[in-house]
Amino acid sequence: xxxxxxxxLGIVVFFTLLTYWLVEPFAHAQMHKHVESEGFKYDDLPxxxxxxxxxxxxxxxxxxxxxxxxxxxxxxxxxxxxxPVTAAQSYGVNPPDLSNAGVVxxxxxxxxxxxxxxxxxxxxxxxxxxxxxxxxxTQFYGAGGDMDQExxxxxxxLQSIAPKAEELTPKMAFETACGxxxxxxxxxxxxxxxxxxxxxxxxxxxxxxxxxxxAFETKVLDYxxxxxxxLGKLPPDLSMYIRSRGEHFISTFVENPQNYLKGTAMPRxxxxxxxxxxxxxxxxxxxxxxxxxREEVGMKVMIYIIIFALFAILWKKEVWKELH
Amino acid sequence: MAHFTKATSLHDWLNQxxxxxxxxxxxxxxxxxxxxxxFLWAMGMVLAITFAMLLVSGIFLLMYYQPNVDLAFDSVxxxxxxxxxxxxxxxxxxGVAASVxxxxxxxxxFTGIYYGSYKQGRxxxxxxxxxxxxxxxxxxxxxxxxxxxxxSYWAGMVxxxxxxxxxxxxxxxxxxxxxxxxxxxxxxxxxxxxxVLLIPLAILGLIGLHFGALRIPHVNNxxxxxxxFEAEAAKYKAGDKKGSKVIAFVNDFMSKDMMVVxxxxxxxxxxxxxHYDFAMDPVNFDPANGLKTPxxxxxxxxxxxxxxxxxPFSTDVGLIAFAFAQVIFVLLPFLDRSPNTxxxxxxxxxxxxxxxxxxxxIILTAMGKVPPSGIFSxxxxxxxxxxxxxxxxxxxxxxxxxxx
Amino acid sequence: xxxxxxxxxxxxxFGAVAGVGAVASLYAMKRSWDPLPxxxxxxxxxxxxxxxxxxxxxxxxWRGKPIFVLKQTADMVAKAKKNPKDMDRLIKIGDAHFMxxxxxxxHLGCIPxxxxxxxxxxxxCHGGMYDFTAExxxxxxxxxxxxxxxxxxxxxxxxxEEGPEYKKMLEAGTTLKV
Numbered sequence: 001x002x003x004x005x006x007x008x009l010g011i012v013v014f015f016t017l018l019t020y021w022l023v024e025p026f027a028h029a030q031m032h033k034h035v036e037s038e039g040f041k042y043d044d045l046p047x048x049x050x051x052x053x054x055x056x057x058x059x060x061x062x063x064x065x066x067x068x069x070x071x072x073x074x075x076x077x078x079x080x081x082x083x084p085v086t087a088a089q090s091y092g093v094n095p096p097d098l099s100n101a102g103v104v105x106x107x108x109x110x111x112x113x114x115x116x117x118x119x120x121x122x123x124x125x126x127x128x129x130x131x132x133x134x135x136x137x138t139q140f141y142g143a144g145g146d147m148d149q150e151x152x153x154x155x156x157x158l159q160s161i162a163p164k165a166e167e168l169t170p171k172m173a174f175e176t177a178c179g180x181x182x183x184x185x186x187x188x189x190x191x192x193x194x195x196x197x198x199x200x201x202x203x204x205x206x207x208x209x210x211x212x213x214x215a216f217e218t219k220v221l222d223y224x225x226x227x228x229x230x231l232g233k234l235p236p237d238l239s240m241y242i243r244s245r246g247e248h249f250i251s252t253f254v255e256n257p258q259n260y261l262k263g264t265a266m267p268r269x270x271x272x273x274x275x276x277x278x279x280x281x282x283x284x285x286x287x288x289x290x291x292x293x294r295e296e297v298g299m300k301v302m303i304y305i306i307i308f309a310l311f312a313i314l315w316k317k318e319v320w321k322e323l324h
Numbered sequence: 325m326a327h328f329t330k331a332t333s334l335h336d337w338l339n340q341x342x343x344x345x346x347x348x349x350x351x352x353x354x355x356x357x358x359x360x361x362x363f364l365w366a367m368g369m370v371l372a373i374t375f376a377m378l379l380v381s382g383i384f385l386l387m388y389y390q391p392n393v394d395l396a397f398d399s400v401x402x403x404x405x406x407x408x409x410x411x412x413x414x415x416x417x418x419g420v421a422a423s424v425x426x427x428x429x430x431x432x433x434f435t436g437i438y439y440g441s442y443k444q445g446r447x448x449x450x451x452x453x454x455x456x457x458x459x460x461x462x463x464x465x466x467x468x469x470x471x472x473x474x475x476s477y478w479a480g481m482v483x484x485x486x487x488x489x490x491x492x493x494x495x496x497x498x499x500x501x502x503x504x505x506x507x508x509x510x511x512x513x514x515x516x517x518x519x520v521l522l523i524p525l526a527i528l529g530l531i532g533l534h535f536g537a538l539r540i541p542h543v544n545n546x547x548x549x550x551x552x553f554e555a556e557a558a559k560y561k562a563g564d565k566k567g568s569k570v571i572a573f574v575n576d577f578m579s580k581d582m583m584v585v586x587x588x589x590x591x592x593x594x595x596x597x598x599h600y601d602f603a604m605d606p607v608n609f610d611p612a613n614g615l616k617t618p619x620x621x622x623x624x625x626x627x628x629x630x631x632x633x634x635x636p637f638s639t640d641v642g643l644i645a646f647a648f649a650q651v652i653f654v655l656l657p658f659l660d661r662s663p664n665t666x667x668x669x670x671x672x673x674x675x676x677x678x679x680x681x682x683x684x685x686i687i688l689t690a691m692g693k694v695p696p697s698g699i700f701s702x703x704x705x706x707x708x709x710x711x712x713x714x715x716x717x718x719x720x721x722x723x724x725x726x727x728x
Numbered sequence: 729x730x731x732x733x734x735x736x737x738x739x740x741x742f743g744a745v746a747g748v749g750a751v752a753s754l755y756a757m758k759r760s761w762d763p764l765p766x767x768x769x770x771x772x773x774x775x776x777x778x779x780x781x782x783x784x785x786x787x788x789x790w791r792g793k794p795i796f797v798l799k800q801t802a803d804m805v806a807k808a809k810k811n812p813k814d815m816d817r818l819i820k821i822g823d824a825h826f827m828x829x830x831x832x833x834x835h836l837g838c839i840p841x842x843x844x845x846x847x848x849x850x851x852x853c854h855g856g857m858y859d860f861t862a863e864x865x866x867x868x869x870x871x872x873x874x875x876x877x878x879x880x881x882x883x884x885x886x887x888x889e890e891g892p893e894y895k896k897m898l899e900a901g902t903t904l905k906v
Contacts, residue, residue: 004546005362012364012431015686022690023625024602030694031620186402187766194769240401244609290405290412297413298597304752305593308745309586315742316583319575322565323359380753384760407766409759575739582742 035252035259040273045112045120050149052156060154064143065114067098067154075099075161084180084201085223091136092230093180094200094223100176102155102162109270110155114140115147121267122258165274170282171195173275177254178238181227181266183220186239188286200224231265242287247280254279352574356557358545359571365543366584367432373585374425374592375531379524381418384411389470391516393509396472397611416596416604422464423603424592426626429457437656438678440665441544447657448537454654456530459523464624466519469512473608478621480507480515490640506614548666548728620695628692629685635696636705645708652715659718662725670728673721677714684710772888774881775828777821785842787831790876790887794831794839796862799824804847804860816902817861817872819893821880828885829862829873830906840873849873875903 061067070087072080074097080087084094101110112120118127118135127135143150163172174184175198184198197204199220207213228234241250252259254276257266271279284291331337339345357365388408390399404411433453436442442450465483469476484507488498503510542553551569560568571577595603602625607618623631634646652659664671668678684707691704773790780786780799788795800808800818805825808814818825831839833851840851840858848865849858857866862873879891897903 008362008364015682016427019625019686019689020602022686023628023693027690027693030700186398186406188406189765194765240609240611243401243604244606246606287401294412294416294597298593301593301597302590304749305586305589308749309583309590311738311742311745312579312582312586315738316579318738319579323571323576324566384757387760403764407764409762410756411760413756414760579739 037248037252038255040106040255040271040276042106042108042112042270045108048108048111048152048155050146050152052149052152052154052159054153054157054160056150057153057155057157057160060143060150061098061157065140065150065154066138070095070137072097073099073161085219085226088223088226088230092226093136095137096176096180098158098161100162100168100172102157102159103165103168104162104173104176104272104275105270106272107155107159110158111151113270114151114154120270122256123265123267125263126265168275168278170278170285173271173278174198174282177269177271177275177279181231181235182238184239184286185237186286188289190285190289200227233265235266238283238286240287242280242283250280250283251276353572354557354561355573356553356560356570357543357573357577358549358551359569360545360547360549361543362546363580363584364431364435366581367428367435369581370428370585370588371425371432373589374421374428375527377417377421378425381414381421382520384408384414385418386520391470391513393472393512393612396470396512400471401609413596416600419604420592420596420600422467423624423626424595425460426464426624429460430626433457433653434678434682437681438668439544439546440548440660440667440671442657443660444663444665445541446537446544446665449534449541450657451654452530452534452537456527456534457653458650459527459530461627463519463523463527464626466515466523468608468624469507469515470519471608472512472612474610474612474616474618475605475608475621477507477612477614478617479623480511482621483623484511486634486643486646490643544665546667548664548670622693625689625693628690629688630692632688632692632704633708633711635692636701636708645712648715649711656718659715660722661719662722662727664725664728666728672725674725677718677721680710681714684714772886775885775887776883777824777826777885778883780826783844783847785844788887790830795876795887796827796829796831796842796873798827798842798860798862800827800860808861813902814859814861814863816897816900817863817875819878819880819885821883821885826885827861828878828887829875831873833869834864834871834873835869871904874906876906 061073068078068081070081070091072078072095076099080095080097082090087094105113109120116139117137118124121135123135127133140147140151140154179198180200183200187194187196189195195203196206201220201223205216207216224234245253249260254269254271256268257264258268328340331340335344385400385404388399388404388411390396400415404415406412408414436450436453465479469480480502484498484501487501488494499505502508503514542551545551549569553570556568556570560570560572565571605624607620610618622628630646630649633649634642636642637645660674662671662674668675687703687707688711691700691707694700696704771791773788773795775788775797780797782799782801783804784799786797788797805818808818808825817827817829819828820826833840833853833856835851835854835856838851838853840849840856842849847860849862851857851869854868855866856864856869858869858873859865864870864872875894875897876887877890878894879886879889880893898905
């Protein structure tokens, strides 16, 4: 009697793999278009032509640029002029603190943003002459000199006060680039240190009295109401986004939201490629924190199960020697 | 009262009271299986192991899962996946096993169809097996509701809507099933009850029935040969293991089972640790939102062929076709009019029927996943019609079959 | 004969390998049963010791249990100084002395009631009594109220952490570990 088992195994494996391929890679390719990353080059924005001077930039940021009229700069000891809730209710969005802007955002993007915020953020479809809507941040019309030089100076200043690229933690990158609009309600532990949930107005503190906790949550809800009014929809909580969207989608989405959701109110955030990686890492820390354990244990289990199968095969051969 | 003597050992003590030697002979060392079988015969054991993994992983999930619409999602994706020691492992095992068990069920089912193991005395094995398929389907559906993600919610919405019966508009029935107008707390809690208690009990009972139905007809063999089990068993017991056409369940069949299980577990655990998105769909990592349907909803892969039979037709026709598809497999022993219990390769037209059915179900599965537009809905329609056509043709082509 | 003993060996070897897997699974199961990190992290309570008044019993909470805090009067401290066992039970923070104990009777776990007039505790369940340092004065409780692990942090007391004063109490047998 010919042993048909290799042929049978081949048939079973073939049809299983065929079904898998049709149901997963093939079907998903039909459902979702694939967007390639542009490497965070921001090719649509003009290149920087002038070398910036941080000292001149500081004068402009504090002075003619009028940046500190809305933006706080914590690292220079300058708090934001308004608390987040009032700011959101006034402008729709809470103007970000500028301490980390120089390391998180691309310099070309920062320059373009200062000159024309709605355009750099790819929100022209919402803020233009036809709609008559004004973007909350006013353009910089220059301080009387060479505007390109002035803008380069301001960007240079922001870069000078920001932490170095190696000092940028995933948490800092997330809070700077995403945290004003997106909450993460999962606390997490990283390197033995525990971190509380993140709301759009900051980390959720521990409260002894229920009244204080409720007061804080009311503030968060007020902020979220203002944000919803400004954007049209409340930006989603990102706790599990690393599993529901995956690294590639998030990275390319952040690079240009309009590629996936045409007409969306989410601005192009303008992060550098490195900052984008750190944001992804933060989302992994929050939504897939056990990935390292999973890989370690996976390796051990695979080695064990191969040994298990080997011993099973040897036992079977011994038993069946008497039967064939 | 039976007569008891002073026991000579612990074994003897138990044997006098519970007859463990007889149990061991009947269930293990003298439970005869044909020798002429291939590794497909091990699928039953593979299913038992997979079901055991579902039970054990399920027990640990049950320790931390909260069946409350506000807490369910986070109890799974925060507490179990990120806080509980090895919680992520139980969840991954449970999700992957729930998907892979259906792959093995389909292989097991089609093995039975190919070798004719559903006829000539084995009808109850087939019927109890199909009932197990239904029970596992219900168990999988109810389990999928529990994480209360977007897919959970919308699958719950769509599948319970089926019970409105199209033009019958039995909306009252749908609300009764849900316990509410939409899938909400009542719905989640009752499907939790079904998933954790009622259906597992039914499965255990049906497994008992399935094994019981197997004893008198005995396990089939890959040539469809009629074996005199008494005579062959006598040869085996006399010492002629090589000459006998049968083997004992323990250790002979068991050792081959364990070999297949070992190889299967390599594949299984690889999926658990490294390749699990097919079993834990990303869409279900979005919390349920009754006011937003995802861009693409689809059932788990093992329901797709069935879903695609529903889709191409108008509502009422689709529901009838869907109902037909659920029930028709059970009727296989009675629609097959040939008395031959031999492999399909030797059964003339039935050979083509078998491969056509297998390929058609794969096409239906694929079309069930892709958006129903353009060429895909055309292929889906023809595949659904082919499915119905094949079943109608079955009595005719098997009636024409020559007796082997 | 040789064959059957080989087969016996291979079967046992396979069984042993399977056993290793079973033991590993049991370990994973044991770990799943462990208290969650968030539960263990919640096991610390900080008390602001400047907020208490003398001879006024305040009940705080630590790890789900009631904690008695009784600021000692000068009189109580004088009385306690006469009895070293009593003095050992008190915690000195700044110039003040405090009795800080788990408010569960060491007999069978009821919460004893404080009587400020007589400056003692009476447990209603079986009549056990303790003095103002929570040392036992009347049976059936076998020992004084247990003292939770604590650490002095300026004017604050952190329950759940083991400071040097607490460790001394453990060594002296003033309290059992809670």
